[in-house]
Amino acid sequence: MRHYFTILNHETRMLLVNPGTYIAAVLFLAVMGFFFTGMLEGYGGAGQEQSPATIFFRFFFIPVFFMVPLLTMKCFAEERRLGTLETLLTTPVTTTEVVLAKFGSAYILYLALWASTGGFFYVLYRFAGDRFIDPGPLVGGYLFIAISGLLFVAIGVFASSLSRNVAVAAILSFTLLFGLIVGLNFLETMAVIDLEFMRPVKAAVGYAQVFEHLDDFSRGVVDTRQVIFYLSGTILTLIFSILGVEAKLLQG
Amino acid sequence: MTDSPSAPAFEVSELVKSYRGITAVNKISFSVARGEIIGFLGPNGAGKSTTMRILTGYIPATSGTVRVCGIPVATRAEEVKRIVGYMPENNPLPEDMRVSEYLYYRGRLKEIPRSRLGPRLDEVLERCDLTRVRHRILGQLSKGNRQRVGIAEAILAEPPVIIMDEPTIGLDPHQILIVRDLIASLRGRMTVIISSHILPEIEMTCDRVLIINRGQLVAQGTPSELRREFLGRTRYLVEYAGDSALLAGSLRLIDPTLQIESPPGEGTGEASRAESPDGFRKVFLTTRQESDQGESIIRILAAQPGIRLRSFTHSHASLEDVFLAATKRSWDIVDSPLPR
Numbered sequence: 148m149r150h151y152f153t154i155l156n157h158e159t160r161m162l163l164v165n166p167g168t169y170i171a172a173v174l175f176l177a178v179m180g181f182f183f184t185g186m187l188e189g190y191g192g193a194g195q196e197q198s199p200a201t202i203f204f205r206f207f208f209i210p211v212f213f214m215v216p217l218l219t220m221k222c223f224a225e226e227r228r229l230g231t232l233e234t235l236l237t238t239p240v241t242t243t244e245v246v247l248a249k250f251g252s253a254y255i256l257y258l259a260l261w262a263s264t265g266g267f268f269y270v271l272y273r274f275a276g277d278r279f280i281d282p283g284p285l286v287g288g289y290l291f292i293a294i295s296g297l298l299f300v301a302i303g304v305f306a307s308s309l310s311r312n313v314a315v316a317a318i319l320s321f322t323l324l325f326g327l328i329v330g331l332n333f334l335e336t337m338a339v340i341d342l343e344f345m346r347p348v349k350a351a352v353g354y355a356q357v358f359e360h361l362d363d364f365s366r367g368v369v370d371t372r373q374v375i376f377y378l379s380g381t382i383l384t385l386i387f388s389i390l391g392v393e394a395k396l397l398q399g
Numbered sequence: 400m401t402d403s404p405s406a407p408a409f410e411v412s413e414l415v416k417s418y419r420g421i422t423a424v425n426k427i428s429f430s431v432a433r434g435e436i437i438g439f440l441g442p443n444g445a446g447k448s449t450t451m452r453i454l455t456g457y458i459p460a461t462s463g464t465v466r467v468c469g470i471p472v473a474t475r476a477e478e479v480k481r482i483v484g485y486m487p488e489n490n491p492l493p494e495d496m497r498v499s500e501y502l503y504y505r506g507r508l509k510e511i512p513r514s515r516l517g518p519r520l521d522e523v524l525e526r527c528d529l530t531r532v533r534h535r536i537l538g539q540l541s542k543g544n545r546q547r548v549g550i551a552e553a554i555l556a557e558p559p560v561i562i563m564d565e566p567t568i569g570l571d572p573h574q575i576l577i578v579r580d581l582i583a584s585l586r587g588r589m590t591v592i593i594s595s596h597i598l599p600e601i602e603m604t605c606d607r608v609l610i611i612n613r614g615q616l617v618a619q620g621t622p623s624e625l626r627r628e629f630l631g632r633t634r635y636l637v638e639y640a641g642d643s644a645l646l647a648g649s650l651r652l653i654d655p656t657l658q659i660e661s662p663p664g665e666g667t668g669e670a671s672r673a674e675s676p677d678g679f680r681k682v683f684l685t686t687r688q689e690s691d692q693g694e695s696i697i698r699i700l701a702a703q704p705g706i707r708l709r710s711f712t713h714s715h716a717s718l719e720d721v722f723l724a725a726t727k728r729s730w731d732i733v734d735s736p737l738p739r
Contacts, residue, residue, distance in 0.1 A: 153507045164495055230491030234552075237455045237485045238508040239477055396458050397418075 150240045154248035162218070162256050171217035175210045175260050182206045183267045190279070198281035199271065201365045203264075204288035208328045208357070210260075211299050212321055218256055219303025220317040222249045223392060227311040236396070246304065246389045254300045261292050284365045291364035295357065298377045299324060301384035308391035328357045406469030408433050408560050408590035409454065414463035416449050416614075423449040425614035426463070431607075433559070434587050438601030438608045439594035440722055446614040447594045448488055451562050454592070455485045467560060481510070484558040484589075488565050490549035494538035498529060498548055501537055502555060509556035519555065526584075527551040528577060543574035550581060554589070561585065563593045567600055579604050598719045610725045618725040625721045634685050635693060635713060640678040641706035649703050650684065653695050658685045679709050 162168050186202050226232040235245060272280050306320035331352055334340060340349045360373045409431040416424040424446040431437050441447045452458045454465060456476035465472040467479045493501065499520065506516045524530045527547045532540060537548065546566060553561050566582070567575050575597070582604050585591055595601050601608060602622050610618040610625075618625055639646065643659075650657045660683045686692050693713060700708045 149510070150508055153504070157504050161493070161495070229493070230487060230489065231493055233452075233457060233487045234485070234491060234505075235508075237457050237480055237483070237487075238505070239480045239510060240508055241477070 148244060150238075150244050151248050151251075154240065154245060155251045158249050158252035159255060162252055165221070167217055167221070168256065171214050172260055172263075174217075175214050176263060178210060179203075179206070179264050180267065182209075183264075187271070198284045199279050200268070200281060200284040200288050203267075204284075204291065204361060204365060205358075207288075207292060207295075207361065211328070212324055214260065215257065215299045215303045215324060216306075216317040216320045218253045219249075219300060219307055219320060220313050222253065222304050222307040222316075223388075224307045224310050224313045224316040227395070228313070232392075242389050242392050246308070246385060246392060250301060250304045250385060250388075253304065254296060257296050257300050258293060261289070261296070265289075283367045287364040287367050287369075288361075290369065291361050294364075294374060294377045295360065297381040298327075298384065301381045301388070302327070305384045305388040305391065308388040308395075327355070331355050332358055406466065407431060408435070408468055409592070410464075410466040410469075411450075411454070412464050414450065414453065414465060415461045416446070416453060416458075417461050423614055424453070424460075427611065427614070427616045428463075429609055429616060429619060431590060431592065433590055435607060436582065436586055436591045436593070436605045438605035439592055439611070440598070440601060440608060441594075441611040442726055445611050447611060448564055450611070451485075451564050451592065451594065452487075455483050455562055456480050457485075482558050482560055484553035484556060484561040486549040486553040486561075486563040486566060489568070490546055492537045492545060492548060494536075496537050497534055498537060498540070498544075499524070499533040501548065502551060505552050506555050511556055519557075523551045523555055526554075527581065542569045543571065546570055546574070546578070547581075550578065554585065557589075559589060561589050561591045563591070565594055565596070567595055567597055575600065598722055610722060612726045618721070622721070625725070634683050635696065635711060636681060636683055637696075637700070637708070638679050638681045638710040639700065639706050639708050640680070641703075643680075643682075645703060645705045646682075646700070649699055649706075650696065653699055654686055654692055656686055657692075659683070660685065679707075 183199075183203060186199060189202075190199065223232065226235065236242065268280060268285060302323045303320040306323060307316040309319065310316045335349075335352050335356065339345065340352065354372070355376065360370075360376075363370055363373065407430050409429070411430070412428045414424055414427045415422065427446075427450060439447050439451070449458075453460045454467065454472070456467075456472045456479040459473065468482055470478050470482070472479045496504070502520055502523065503516060506520065507513075511519060521530075524533050527550055529544065529547055529551060532544055535544075537545070540548065546569070550563065550566060553563060563582075567578050570578060579600065582591060582593065593601070593605070605622075607621055608619065608625060609616060618628070620628065647659055650659070661681075684696065693711070697708070697711055700706055700711075
């Protein structure tokens with residue numbers, strides 16, 4: 148792991164000089180700001196039962212769908228297209244180090260972007276006092292973002308490791324994320340899953356409901372099963388990414 | 400590092416690489432001594448790049464063994480990568496980094512200690528004539544500078560072995576000269592393998608040449624050895640006017656192995672022998688004799704009343720001719736079904 152920080156440092160810098168990152172950041176803050184103001188207007192009209200943080204974090208999936216692909220699509224696809232993956236892997240670094248470093252830098256940026264939404268709550272706090280700020284859902288929400296982000300970013304890295312085309316990588320990671328977040332949610336409501344022999348599938352699908360995890364975190368319930376779900380999913384996806392990169396080498 | 404100093408730089412035996420049903424490299428065996436500069440020649444798609452990639456440990460071979468400085472690539476690729484400086488074909492570079500930043504990053508990846516990296520970077524930039532562009536962005540560099548960044552990167556960590564895939568591709572003659580000097584300056588200290596299409600390049604810089612075609616090694620040796628093997632010993636270019644049968648007859652007297660050929664590109668056969676308007680024509684005389692036959696040929700031709708001699712030159716066959724002859728011969732051999 149002696150090269151991990153060298154590559155992590157490099158990758159983070161490359162993300163910071165890349166215009167795509169800033170496009171993703173501006174889009175993200177614009178969309179989240181839009182939701183935030185819309186939500187506050189709702190509070191202006193009538194009292195709401197839930198705290199702003201709870202409602203705000205319920206929109207988490209929208210930025211995840213476009214931001215994670217934008218941040219991770221270049222990881223391997225671009226390097227493979229340019230051929231720089233070859234120069235990288237002919238130095239004494241391991242594929243594991245490269246995958247982990249690229250994952251790490253994308254994740255750091257993902258967190259940094261989400262952290263910047265803290266500004267919204269600060270503004271709210273400045274002008275409305277602590278009438279609306281409830282620390283429980285706020286901390287729970289950010290905790291959820293940090294833990295689920297591990298898996299989402301890993302999925303993006305995995306998608307990028309499969310293709311040499313950046314656009315294909317982006318669409319693939321969007322599809323995988325959509326399947327995970329919305330697809331599984333939809334699957335749970337389908338009648339077919341209530342059949343007797345589908346019971347194990349129903350249990351598995353019920354376990355992987357991202358929205359329910361968010362609700363739990365917002366209520367301040369940190370369930371280890373959910374944490375393990377994200378951590379194990381992340382590790383598995385990263386292992387598949389390493390295999391994806393190495394499998395492409397075998398094909399020459 | 401178990402880099403035993405006595406082991407040859409490269410030991411390749413029975414190397415085979417096939418993917419998707421195509422045999423790219425087919426039973427190549429060769430060995431390279433320490434400090435040698437080796438030229439790797441072959442037509443496009445002959446398997447040069449594939450072989451080089453296997454030598455660096457980047458892709459695994461299908462079968463066969465490769466040892467770099469005594470270290471087997473298949474099982475200890477990590478150690479091999481530490482002692483090999485590699486520059487791939489077309490030298491891919493990240494677009495949005497500065498030259499010095501890039502080399503610094505590569506130096507760190509190659510495990511050069513931070514304290515030594517700064518001075519080493521200056522030294523390498525100086526040697527590759529990159530000092531003026533060290534703050535430029537890689538994406539905006541000219542082809543020649545990009546190529547030199549690749550060479551700088553390959554020699555950065557002072558590896559005992561350097562592999563460069565087409566280092567002079569796309570350079571202008573002046574830049575080729577710089578690159579050639581650079582490679583020549585590595586002689587004796589590092590083992591270098593370069594591949595190239597530009598044959599005079601190889602001839603000038605390399606101690607030994609390996610020619611591969613269709614994944615097979617078709618010839619190896621020093622340029623002069625290859626010349627002798629593929630083209631006979633010596634060639635003379637004669638420009639004369641007169642009866643060609645007379646020429647052949649009189650030459651047979653001095654050396655029965657002498658062969659008369661018309662220059663390449665001007666067709667063969669009696670009629671097309673490059674006859675100029677004033678009746679002079681050019682032919683090549685090839686002899687297998689080792690001693691210089693020039694004097695006796697001139698004397699006998701001058702003595703022939705039916706032949707007027709205008710010029711007589713000792714013609715050095717270029718590596719190009721060797722290359723064409725070697726690849727042609729291998730095509731003749733392997734035009735039977737390719738072994739899978």
